[in-house]
Amino acid sequence: MVLLVRYHHAAAIGGIATGWIGSLVADISQFITGFVVQRLVPTLAAFFVLRAVLDGASGQQPLASILTAMFLLGVETTYGLLQSYNTGTPYAMADVLDSLWNHLAGTIMPLAAVLALVGAILNFANHKPFMRLVAVSLAMLTTSAIWKLVVSMM
Numbered sequence: 001m002v003l004l005v006r007y008h009h010a011a012a013i014g015g016i017a018t019g020w021i022g023s024l025v026a027d028i029s030q031f032i033t034g035f036v037v038q039r040l041v042p043t044l045a046a047f048f049v050l051r052a053v054l055d056g057a058s059g060q061q062p063l064a065s066i067l068t069a070m071f072l073l074g075v076e077t078t079y080g081l082l083q084s085y086n087t088g089t090p091y092a093m094a095d096v097l098d099s100l101w102n103h104l105a106g107t108i109m110p111l112a113a114v115l116a117l118v119g120a121i122l123n124f125a126n127h128k129p130f131m132r133l134v135a136v137s138l139a140m141l142t143t144s145a146i147w148k149l150v151v152s153m154m
Contacts, residue, residue, distance in 0.1 A: 041072050042073070048069035048072065120134045
């Protein structure tokens with residue numbers, strides 16, 4: 001209660017108003033989506049694609065540049081995904097984190113588990129150690145089930 005009174009008193013004297021902060025947030029959000037995400041990121045991705053081509057032509061490994069370009073090309077979709085998870089409620093941060101966890105456990109981990117199994121099969125065929133990749137794959141596949149068990153026990 002004391003903090004609330006002090007806040008209203010500071011705002012009446014000349015503190016920062018909520019409308020000013022709202023317009024600042026809107027300007028920063030528009031700058032990020034309009035300039036950084038839609039203009040700067042594709043240009044940087046194009047630079048890294050060109051760099052990968054030049055690295056490959058000079059005999060160096062272009063994988064780092066290719067992965068960087070792929071990451072940059074996924075930024076706009078990731079930004080849109082995070083915005084769709086935002087509920088706008090006072091618990092928006094928890095909602096975003098919960099949605100990200102569900103996306104990770106329900107979409108990304110099963111795909112990574114399949115890739116780990118493919119790697120285990122390739123290692124088995126080449127007579128290399130493969131059980132570690134099988135264990136990782138099983139752990140990724142059971143993460144969602146273990147999480148549901150923990151939540152149901154709460």
